[in-house]
Amino acid sequence: MGLTETGVALTMVLLLTSCALFNPGGGARIDSITGRSGAVTMSGGTATERVQTVGGRVMNPSGADASTFGGKVFIVHNGNRQQVTPAPCTLSDCQPGEWVFSGDLVINSGNNDISVIVEDENGNQVYSSSTFTVYGDIPARDITVTLTWETNGNDVDLHIYGPDGKHAYYSSKLGIPGGQLDLDDTDGFGPETFTMEEATPGAYTVKVRYYSTHGVSSNVPVAVRVSLNEGTPTVYTHTFTPDQANYDDPSNDWTVTTFTIS
Numbered sequence: 001m002g003l004t005e006t007g008v009a010l011t012m013v014l015l016l017t018s019c020a021l022f023n024p025g026g027g028a029r030i031d032s033i034t035g036r037s038g039a040v041t042m043s044g045g046t047a048t049e050r051v052q053t054v055g056g057r058v059m060n061p062s063g064a065d066a067s068t069f070g071g072k073v074f075i076v077h078n079g080n081r082q083q084v085t086p087a088p089c090t091l092s093d094c095q096p097g098e099w100v101f102s103g104d105l106v107i108n109s110g111n112n113d114i115s116v117i118v119e120d121e122n123g124n125q126v127y128s129s130s131t132f133t134v135y136g137d138i139p140a141r142d143i144t145v146t147l148t149w150e151t152n153g154n155d156v157d158l159h160i161y162g163p164d165g166k167h168a169y170y171s172s173k174l175g176i177p178g179g180q181l182d183l184d185d186t187d188g189f190g191p192e193t194f195t196m197e198e199a200t201p202g203a204y205t206v207k208v209r210y211y212s213t214h215g216v217s218s219n220v221p222v223a224v225r226v227s228l229n230e231g232t233p234t235v236y237t238h239t240f241t242p243d244q245a246n247y248d249d250p251s252n253d254w255t256v257t258t259f260t261i262s
Helices: 005-021
Strands: 028-035 045-047 051-059 071-077 080-084 098-106 110-120 125-128 132-136 143-149 155-161 179-181 192-196 202-212 220-228 234-240 254-261
Touching (some): 028 110, 028 132, 051 110, 071 098, 080 143, 143 155, 143 202, 155 179, 155 192, 155 220, 202 220, 220 254, 234 254
Parallel strands (some): 045 132
Antiparallel strands (some): 028 051, 051 098, 071 110, 110 132, 143 192, 155 202, 179 192, 202 254, 220 234
16 A cells, blocks of 8 residues: 555655654753752853753664663763763653763863763764853862763772871761862762862872672773863773772772872
């Protein structure tokens, strides 16, 4: 049985819509960022809280009918990438193949450029959002240290040792007076971020501990970004093996770097 003119037109609309949704370079967007107080900031606005949750939507590279996400999603903040886990979109206005994502980040004082990108299973970038801009109306920081890792579900911890033996980590986030571990991620990717607005002079050492695999059997590539006076971060990388996950035993700690605040 042939299609009527109406049927042909409808088929063409559906095909064009599908092509538009899965056209490389599109298929990703950031809707807003939300502070811990619930305050929502749209692109071009001003945020007054340091920790923000980025939320939006992406298309599944595997197509509209796929039940699993065929690739990876990354939030890019001022050039630094952190991976997030997407989930199927269940909202009333979801498009076929559309998934949602959210992820925490710590914004800078001043301008912040945020975007989201999607890679397929071969690591090729297939979708990217427009840049979401937000101005951070927050004090500048002397020290910013951010930890991320490339596996989902496991627990890696950031440890900062300051002058006079002071120690900030997941169970003592304010262990260094004047500093704070803003985030403690226990189920994959990170970030964990330590910030200090007015740093006490002295030596600071950054370490990373693989706390628990939570069943992850692969090696764990990690990255630490250290920024002083909100300058360009220095990036350090390391790979943990599964047998190095030993809870609070420091014997397998990775000593990232030591720096001095004068």
